[in-house]
Amino acid sequence: MSGSSAPPGDPQDVPGGPGDPVEPLGDESGAGDRPAPRDGVRRGAALMASGTAVSRVLGFLRAMVLAAAIGGTGQAADAFSVANKLPNVLYMLLAGGVLNAVLVPQVVRAYKQHSGQEYVDRLLSFGFALLAGATVVLTLAAPLLVRVYADPCSDAQIALATTFAYWCIPQLFFYGAYALLGQVLNARGSFGPYMWAPVVNNIVSIAGFGLFIALSGQVRSAEAWTGGQIALFAGAATVGVASQALVLVPFLRRAGVRYRWRWGLRGSGLGRAGKVATWTFVGLAVGQLGYVVVSRVASAAPGAQCDPTSEIAGNAAYDYAFMLFMLPHSLVTVSLATALFTRLSSQAHDGDVDGVRRSLSSGMRVVGLFTMLAGAGLVVLAGPVVRLLLPGQPQGSVDAIAGVLVAMAVGLPAFGAWSMCQRVYYAYEDARSMVPVQVAMAAVVVGGTLLGRAVLPNSSWVAGAGLSMSVSYVLGTVLALRTLRGRLAGRVDGAHVLRTHARAGLAALAATGVGLVTRLALQTYGTGGVAGALLQCAVVGTVMTLVYLGGLRLLRVGELDQLLGPVLRRLRGRR
Structure with a gap:
C-alpha cells in the first residue's frame, strides 16, 4: 500500500489517473505541437471537470444500488x-x-x-x-x-x-x-x-x-x-x-x-x-x-460469527470507506497533480531544477489547503456521509463503515502531499529511488494492521488498517522530501510548505471544533434518517467551510487566492 x-472499482481512483490538462501538446485534431489557445484549455478543463463530476455522482448511485443488492x-x-x-x-x-x-x-x-x-x-x-x-x-x-x-x-x-x-x-x-x-x-x-x-x-x-x-x-x-x-x-x-x-x-x-x-x-x-x-x-x-x-x-x-448479515466492517466496508476517502482526492488532488505532471516532466527533461522545485512546492501548498478542509469534513461528517451513500443499510453497518472512513480521512492531507512527491520521481523517470520509501510505508501498513488485529476487537480491525495507512502517508512524504533534496540541489522549499500546512491545520482544527458542536446540535434538535444526514452535511459543511476560509484569511495564507482565484473570477463573470 x-x-x-x-x-474500489473506478479506475479514476487510481492515483496517477486522468486529470486536468494545463499544457496540451496540440489542438483537438492532434495536428500539431502548438499549444492550444488559453480558451481551449479552459474549455477542456471544464469538460473534464464536468465528466468527473457526473462520473462521481453515478459512482455513488452505483454504490447505492450495489449495497441494495448485496x-x-x-x-x-x-x-x-x-x-x-x-x-x-x-x-x-x-x-x-x-x-x-x-x-x-x-x-x-x-x-x-x-x-x-x-x-x-x-x-x-x-x-x-x-x-x-x-x-x-x-x-x-x-x-x-x-x-x-x-x-x-x-x-x-x-x-x-x-x-x-x-x-x-x-x-x-x-x-x-x-x-x-x-x-x-x-x-x-x-x-x-x-x-x-x-x-x-x-x-x-x-x-x-x-x-x-x-x-x-x-x-x-x-x-x-x-x-x-x-x-x-x-x-x-x-x-x-x-x-x-x-x-x-x-x-x-x-x-x-x-x-x-x-x-x-x-x-x-x-x-x-x-x-x-x-x-x-x-x-x-x-x-x-x-x-x-x-x-x-x-x-x-x-469471521468469528460467520453471519451472512454481519454488521462488522470487512472488505466491503473498506471499499465504501475508501471510495469516500478518494472522492476529494480524485476531484481536486489528482487533477492538479496530473496537470502539474506534464509541466514537471518538461522541466525535468530540460534540467530546470528551480522550475521543478517551484512546481512541487506550489502543488503541495495548494493541495494541502484543500485536503485539510476535506479531511476535517470527512472526520466530522463520516456518519451522515455514509448514511447518504447507503440509505437503506442498518445503522450498525453505517457506523462500521464510518469508523473506517474517519481512520482514513485523518491521513488525507499527507496522502495529497505524497501524491505530489510521486509525480516528481516519475517526472525524472526515477522509480528506483522511490522503492525504499515504499518499503518503509508498506512496513508501517503491515505492522499497524497486524498490531490492530492483536490488540483491538475484531469490529475495529479494518479501522486499525485505515489508521496505519494514514501514518504510512505521513512517513512516505517525509522520506520522499528528504530523498528529493539531493535531486533538487539540496532544497525542496520545505519551510514554506510546512508553514502553509501548519496554518491550514490550525484553521482546520477550528473548523472541526465548530463543526462537531453544530452537528451535535442538529442531532439533538433535528430530524434523523436520510433527511437528517442531508441536513447535517449541508449545514455543518457550510459552517466548517466558512470558518476554515475565515481562519486562512486571518492567518494570511496567500495560497488561498491561488486555490480560489479561478472560482472567484468565474463568479465575477471575468474571463
Missing part, C-alpha cells in the same frame, strides 16, 4: 468485494502504475518527433499483448488469488468469491486498454473522452445491478446464490468496464491517431522505459504485499 490502496457488510458483500477488487489490484500491479509512470513522458516526447506515431503504435501493441496474456493467466489463477487475498469464515463464501473472480478478473485487460488509449488521447490534446468514459461504465453497471434487484431482491448469504445470479451480477460489472474502454476507440481517429499493429521493441526507445517500468513494478509489488495483509485481516474480521 505504499502510495495507494486498491481502488448489503454494505456481510458474506456476499465481502465476497464480491474481494473478487471485483482483484482486477483493480492486478491492474495497478502489472500495468497501471507502470503505464502512468512510463507512458506520459514517453508519449509526450514521441509526438514531438517525426516518427512519433510509429513509437506509439509499438507501445500500444506491446501493451495490448502484455495485458491479454496476463489476463488469461490470472483468470485461470482465480482460486489461488482469492485464497491469497481473503481469509473468509466459510467454504461457501470462498466458493462464491472464486466464482465472482472468474467473471471479474477479465476486467484487467479493459482497464489497461482504457489507460493506454486514454493517455494517447490526452497526449494528442483530446481530454474529454478519458474523463467521460467512466460514465458509461457506471450506467451499464447500474442497469445490471438494478436488473438483478428486480429479479432476485437482496441476496446477502453466500449459500443463496445461483449460477445465473452470479453471471448477471458480476457480468454487469465486467461489461461496464469493457464499455468504458471501447467507447474511446472512435475518438482516436478524431484526435488524428491512426493506430497500426507494429511489433518489435528494437529502436523504439522502450528499453529505457522498461527500466522505469521495472522499478515501478517493484515499488507497487512492495505496496501490494501490504495490501494482501490488509485484505486478509479485513476478510477475517467478521
